[in-house]
Structure formats: structure tokens, C-alpha cells
Amino acid sequence: MSEMKLNGADALILSLEKAGIRVMFGLPGGPAIPLFDALYRLRKHMRFVLARHEQGATHMADGYARATGQPAAVMVTSGPGATNTVTGIMTAYMDSVPLVVITGQSARNMLGKDAFQETDVFNLTMPIVKHSYLVRRADDIPRIVKEAVHIATSGRPGPVLIDIPKDVAVEACTADLDAEMYLPGYHPEAKAYSADTLRRMAEALAGSRRPVILAGHGAVLAHAEEEVKELAETVRSPVTATLLGKGVFPESHPLSLGMPGMHGTAYANRALVGCDLVISVGARMDDRILGDPRQFCRNAVKIHIDVDGAEFGKFVRADISCQGDAKAVLRDLLPLVKKGDTSAWLQEMDRNKKKWPMTYPKQGGLRPPRIIDVLNRLTGGRAVMTTDVGQHQMWAAQFFHCDKPWHFITSGGGGTMGFGLPSAIGAQIGRPGETVVAVVGDGGFQMTMAELATVGVQKLPIKIILMNNHYLGMVRQWQDMFYDARYSGVDLEGNPDFVELAGAYGIYAQNLRRPADIEKVLKKALAHPGPALINAEVIKHEEVYPMVPAGRPLEDMILEHPRRRPGRPAKKAPLAAACRREGEKAT
Amino acid sequence: MKNPLPTHNLSVYVANQPGALARIAQTFSRRGFNIESLVVSPGKTEDFSRMTITVKGAEDSLAQVIQQCSKLVDVIACREHTDEEVVSRELALVKLAVMAEQRAEVLQIADHFHAKTVDLAEGAMVLEATGSSPKLDAMVGLLRKFTIVELVRTGKVIVARGERET
Numbered sequence: 001m002s003e004m005k006l007n008g009a010d011a012l013i014l015s016l017e018k019a020g021i022r023v024m025f026g027l028p029g030g031p032a033i034p035l036f037d038a039l040y041r042l043r044k045h046m047r048f049v050l051a052r053h054e055q056g057a058t059h060m061a062d063g064y065a066r067a068t069g070q071p072a073a074v075m076v077t078s079g080p081g082a083t084n085t086v087t088g089i090m091t092a093y094m095d096s097v098p099l100v101v102i103t104g105q106s107a108r109n110m111l112g113k114d115a116f117q118e119t120d121v122f123n124l125t126m127p128i129v130k131h132s133y134l135v136r137r138a139d140d141i142p143r144i145v146k147e148a149v150h151i152a153t154s155g156r157p158g159p160v161l162i163d164i165p166k167d168v169a170v171e172a173c174t175a176d177l178d179a180e181m182y183l184p185g186y187h188p189e190a191k192a193y194s195a196d197t198l199r200r201m202a203e204a205l206a207g208s209r210r211p212v213i214l215a216g217h218g219a220v221l222a223h224a225e226e227e228v229k230e231l232a233e234t235v236r237s238p239v240t241a242t243l244l245g246k247g248v249f250p251e252s253h254p255l256s257l258g259m260p261g262m263h264g265t266a267y268a269n270r271a272l273v274g275c276d277l278v279i280s281v282g283a284r285m286d287d288r289i290l291g292d293p294r295q296f297c298r299n300a301v302k303i304h305i306d307v308d309g310a311e312f313g314k315f316v317r318a319d320i321s322c323q324g325d326a327k328a329v330l331r332d333l334l335p336l337v338k339k340g341d342t343s344a345w346l347q348e349m350d351r352n353k354k355k356w357p358m359t360y361p362k363q364g365g366l367r368p369p370r371i372i373d374v375l376n377r378l379t380g381g382r383a384v385m386t387t388d389v390g391q392h393q394m395w396a397a398q399f400f401h402c403d404k405p406w407h408f409i410t411s412g413g414g415g416t417m418g419f420g421l422p423s424a425i426g427a428q429i430g431r432p433g434e435t436v437v438a439v440v441g442d443g444g445f446q447m448t449m450a451e452l453a454t455v456g457v458q459k460l461p462i463k464i465i466l467m468n469n470h471y472l473g474m475v476r477q478w479q480d481m482f483y484d485a486r487y488s489g490v491d492l493e494g495n496p497d498f499v500e501l502a503g504a505y506g507i508y509a510q511n512l513r514r515p516a517d518i519e520k521v522l523k524k525a526l527a528h529p530g531p532a533l534i535n536a537e538v539i540k541h542e543e544v545y546p547m548v549p550a551g552r553p554l555e556d557m558i559l560e561h562p563r564r565r566p567g568r569p570a571k572k573a574p575l576a577a578a579c580r581r582e583g584e585k586a587t
Numbered sequence: 588m589k590n591p592l593p594t595h596n597l598s599v600y601v602a603n604q605p606g607a608l609a610r611i612a613q614t615f616s617r618r619g620f621n622i623e624s625l626v627v628s629p630g631k632t633e634d635f636s637r638m639t640i641t642v643k644g645a646e647d648s649l650a651q652v653i654q655q656c657s658k659l660v661d662v663i664a665c666r667e668h669t670d671e672e673v674v675s676r677e678l679a680l681v682k683l684a685v686m687a688e689q690r691a692e693v694l695q696i697a698d699h700f701h702a703k704t705v706d707l708a709e710g711a712m713v714l715e716a717t718g719s720s721p722k723l724d725a726m727v728g729l730l731r732k733f734t735i736v737e738l739v740r741t742g743k744v745i746v747a748r749g750e751r752e753t
Contacts, residue, residue, distance in 0.1 A: 122606065127613055131660040134605060151660060184634075185602050185663045310654035 029077025032104030058088020063423030094413025155188025218282015
């Protein structure tokens, strides 16, 4: 080995392998050719997956990480290759997903001179990365790769970008591949909470008669599902898990309230309105959960546990903030927690579940929630589900029930359309033996559907359920509710025949048009050994409820649509009218 | 504006890495903090830099933005200091268009503020003054009755009093 002369690109590939990276997604281009050449010569354990678009590559790596907890690498070229990763990097950043993105770059003497395909991706991505590097010397590469993987995966995970100029890639690298990290300002392992904080949390819990546990992605990332369950059962507290926290507490558990927030269950939101204590475990209390931040849990003691100290006080000022890994904090807290006296509160929860059950109309055509419901039954909730963004995403969250974390993969903070299919590719590669279902809408699917080729080439048995309402449905729903049904820019006329399209990629596909066929068609797709696409021609006017209009307190949730004829503004709906005024202010 | 936003003294100790300044500036600007002055200088060793930043922005979100700045990988520490907790200095160079008959009065003002004449020509002179920012504000205010051709200030640098860390 010591005889072998390495260049920067060689050091990159060997360092990635050494850091345990097992999959790389990407697409080459001019300045990245030396990097891909090293990949060709030196790759040993790392699988390479060629994407059709760099956005797809980043979402694939994202889906892989969310399905396995392990980071994947993305390798692309400079200029447009690099800028095409921006949406994927943002998506990973918003949802705390580890990603190592390597971009080729023009040679050092070209930087800042608008050379061909030269773009300052280092500065361009600065607000959406956890950290980034512009490599100036090949000898720095082993250290930088080691640091990048460490930063991406430790503390609050996130994307790290490494930009490598072409001449650095071909420059000799004489540095030891066992490089020392140098990160004097980065200490994610430091314990930032005190015994006093733990004692105060335990006292608050002991004094609570109406507690709620709000469990988020941080609890998933920390593998704290056992601790969350023990806390809930000891305190006898109901648990509401966020969109990204889905499954961290079993949804079949009697204490589960499902998802809170804008399209959460009525009983979860009622619990947040009426609680006397809320303990957030790895949830960042974003605007989709809070409704009106000033009125969120306004009569409750608020406890906020987060690994990222910068999350405290963004929207909600907690009474007790505890900076630490969710699992570590709960492990330290649990011995201090006493059995709670919450019987009356739990009875209220049960009454609310009966009063406002999660349901959908059973009549009137092919309805997306029903498809999800049947899918949930057929898979026993055990499939790994990825979604795109929009109405179908919310129905998937509402009606697909997970009893385990790491089974529901969706773009929460970013709200990135186009995420569903490529993230399913990453998830299926990460978990080859499991059923992976991508639930997508016709809007988002068309943003990244070129990756059908990747599905075919990689022989991935992904099941794609396309909820095709020929609309950008969520926007249309808002236009219905808040903009007097002025449907501006939402009609997806000109959709292709998706069955023919899938066929062109050699993928089994079938239309689904009648409610009576749901089970038969889904069963056939699930049993199909290869990839399958179901084009479900769902009714055009189906809306997601409950809904809390943006910026309004959670008690103002709308449970069902005011009666109206499709396509006409709602009449006699004072709440909707009020929402319309509010909706114009909020986003 | 009835309530002008308060000014805050921040001291940021950072690993001397490319891009560190841009990351820190972005963090403050994104949250609506306006950077009034920014001084970057070498730290104790060449591996570190010291930034003294004066920002204007809302009191209630400052602690949260300091946390956001602190979590940047290159940032060792980011702290706010009140005026009372620190020794604070700034240097100003003031170029005045002054003819011989006005010179005596200018020098009288300069003397009061312990400013030095560092350049003198037929129709112009340059004063150098050091002190707290309000002291420099006062001197510049008095000099405005003459013709100030150019005014260059370094921005505030601070160091914590006593044994506390800056």
C-alpha cells in the first residue's frame, strides 16, 4: 500500500470506504471525472448508483439514511451538477439527515473567474449545510472526509458538502489516510444538562395531571423508542408523535394520539390545547405543529428536550430546556419519574378519540385515504413507506400506522416535492429484504420520475402508488378554503399515461379506477416480484381534514369541509371565511 | 422609530478556516440583525481568529441567535458582553480640510480628546483618536463644524475585564 502513489481523488474514495460509507449515489461531469475515475479503480465495498438527475441522487442518499440510520455519499460534478443538489441538501438539512455531498469543481486557478461550469457551491450552500469544505490541498482530503462523516452523523445530524477542484483531485496526496480530525469548535458529545434540570423535569412530571409527550425526529435518531414508551407508561401520559417522529411510539398503543398539528388528529390537538404539561422529546416545535405559537399549550408547563441548543426559544419559550440526546436524557430521567395520576385525563383522551375518530367518507368514488387504509391493512403497517409532499402525504401520515420508527420517510421541514420516488430508491437499497412503498402525487412524481430508470437498472422491487387527481391538490385545497376557489396554476392537464410511461421503463403498471378494485390491484402489485406502479385515478375534489389554518391556535381546527358544490366557494361557513382572512396573512 | 433596536457587543472566537466569517455574518443577517461593525483579528495563535461584532437587533431573539452562531462547527465561543463588563476601544482617523486660520481650534478639540495630528498639509490634516466609541462620536460631532473630508473608524474591539473570558 505504501508503494502506491495516491492522488486526491484516490484518497477521497479510500477515505470514504474507510469511514464506512457503503453506498454512493451520483452523476459525473467534466471536473468530477478524476473523482469517478478513482471510484472506478479503487471502489471495494461501496456500491455506486447512477441517478438520472442530481436532485434524485441527493434524495436517494437521504432515503437511504432515513431507512438505515447510516450516511450515504453523493458525488456530482460542478456547476449545474452542484446546483441540482441544492434542493436535496436543503431537504436533508431541514430534517436533520446525515449526507456527505462531494462536488467536483473547476481548477483552483479558475475559481471566481466564471470559468466553464464553475459555480461557488461552497458559498451557495452555506445556509443549508451543517458544515462544508472547499478543498485547497490534496493532503487535506483524508482529514476532511473523516471530519465530514463525523460531523454529518454526530449530534444533530445534517448534510456536509466537500467541494474538490479538479487539480486538487489529481494532485499527489502523501498524507496518512488515518488522519487526525481537527475540530476545536465541535463538541457534540458534551453533556449539557445538569442533575438539577433532571430533578426539575421529574418534579414537573410528578405534579402533572394532564401531561402530553410530544415525540419527534430527535427521538427516532437517538433510538429512544424504548425510553419514550417507558416514560409514557410510567407517567401514564398520552403520546403524540410528529410527522418525522412517526412510529417512535407504537400507533396501536392505547396511549398513542397519532400526529399533532396542521393535519393532525383532533384528539392530539385537543390534548395539546388542554394539557397542563407538555414534554417535547426531540421535536423542534415548528410552525406546522404549533398553530399560533403564542397560544401553544398556553396553560401547560413546557419541557423541551433537544440535542441542539439552538432550537430552544425559536417559537416557544420552554419552562425547562434540556440540551441532550433524547435517549441519554430519558435514561437519566426515568429513575426519577414516579407513576402518574392521570386517570381522568386518559378517560378524556378516550372520549375524544370516540368523538372525533380519524375517518374519511366511504362513498363517492376512489378516495386516496381509503387506498392508504387498505395498504395499511395489507402490509400490516410493516412496509417502509416513503411519500412525496402534499395531500397524499398527509393521508399517508394519518392512515398508515407505524408501530416502529424508521418506517415512514417523508420530507417534513423542506416540504420537497419530488422526494418520494428517489427516497424510496435509497430506502430499498438500504433495506433490500423489505417492502418499500412510495406513495406519491401526480405533481411531485413528475418532478423526479426520470428515476424510474434507476429503479429498473438497480432492479428494485419498489411499489409506487400514484394518487393521480390531475391537480396540485394541496394548493387547490388552500385556494378552495382561503382564496374563494380561484384555482390558479394547479390544473395538471397534460399528465402522461403513467401506465404507458412505466411500461416504457419496463416496469409493471396498472390503473386503479374503482374503489371495489383497490384490494385486488394493491395485492397484485405487492405480490409482484419487481417494481410496480399503480396509477390511482382518484377523485379530484378530496380534501385533507382535520386542518388547522396556518397561524391559528390548534383549537380552531376544521374537522370537515363545509358543504358546498365542488369548484364553488364555500357558503355559510363563517369559520372558513375567518380562515380565509387569516390564511392570506399566513403561509 | 419609537424604540430603536438595541446594540449588542459580541465576541466570537473562531477556528481560522475559510468561510467562517461568511457563515457567521449569514447567521446574524438571516435573523434580521444588522451588523454595525465587525473587526476580525488574529487570535492568541494563528489557528484562531477573534471577531468583535456590534449588532443591532431585537433583545428577545439574541440569545437564540447566539446559540445558532455557537453551533457553527468553526465557532469556539460566541458571547455577548454588556458595556460595563468590558474594556472597549476604537480608533478613528479623521481627515479635515482645514486652512491655517482654523487649525488652532481643531488642535484644541484634538487635545481635549487626546487625539494626535498624524498628517499635516497646507489645506488638510489627519487626526488619530483612540477611545470608547461614544468618545469618538463626541469628538467627530465637534469636528463637524469644520469640513470632514474623510472619516475612517476601525469599529469597536472589546476585552473582558478581570479574569473573565471575552
